[in-house]
Amino acid sequence: DADVTQTPRNRITKTGKRIMLECSQTKGHDRMYWYRQDPGLGLRLIYYSFDVKDINKGEISDGYSVSRQAQAKFSLSLESAIPNQTALYFCATIGGSRDEQFFGPGTRLTVL
Amino acid sequence: LAKTTQPISMDSYEGQEVNITCSHNNIATNDYITWYQQFPSQGPRFIIQGYKTKVTNEVASLFIPADRKSSTLSLPRVSLSDTAVYYCLVGLSDKIIFGKGTRLHILP
Numbered sequence: 001d002a003d004v005t006q007t008p009r010n011r012i013t014k015t016g017k018r019i020m021l022e023c024s025q026t027k028g029h030d031r032m033y034w035y036r037q038d039p040g041l042g043l044r045l046i047y048y049s050f051d052v053k054d055i056n057k058g059e060i061s062d063g064y065s066v067s068r069q070a071q072a073k074f075s076l077s078l079e080s081a082i083p084n085q086t087a088l089y090f091c092a093t094i095g096g097s098r099d100e101q102f103f104g105p106g107t108r109l110t111v112l
Numbered sequence: 113l114a115k116t117t118q119p120i121s122m123d124s125y126e127g128q129e130v131n132i133t134c135s136h137n138n139i140a141t142n143d144y145i146t147w148y149q150q151f152p153s154q155g156p157r158f159i160i161q162g163y164k165t166k167v168t169n170e171v172a173s174l175f176i177p178a179d180r181k182s183s184t185l186s187l188p189r190v191s192l193s194d195t196a197v198y199y200c201l202v203g204l205s206d207k208i209i210f211g212k213g214t215r216l217h218i219l220p
Contacts (some may be wrong), residue, residue: 041212100161106153108153108155
């Protein structure tokens, strides 16, 4: 089984809808991250969390919110989706002796 | 977090050795250098990490000069499956920032 899972893997929604992307990890890491990636661009950090009680904004947090329900779960919400939020979204954890990041498979979100 | 600069893209041929250099002039004393690889529609995955001199693992080597202001990822005898984006990151910050990376295209 994958260490970092994301649901859904693909989602098409309409402008103005609320949508939640979920991330779960079995690595036991405290630190979790949400990134978005647009075609031809690198990953941009949306939010990150060091533990259940800690939430931090990244480079592009406007229009997004997150919830850290447990050590293993970190959800990303779009309260009112807009077309320019169409992107590939990745969840990641970090840990280990090398502070290595482990990424989920990604969620492809399309906002019409 | 130290800023990194790497080429936007590179082309090479199967069987060749590929070297991708990353500049990080503002690297801090405690910073490590880490490289990730990303295939289309997949999350990045860790390739190699180093602090100084040379590090080698089963997929790549990392060369870091004494001043540590740059580093070179070396991929020996590349194949078509090495076509990917390669990211150089510096520092062990909790707020990890990815740049645009280097898009490596391997030709037959």
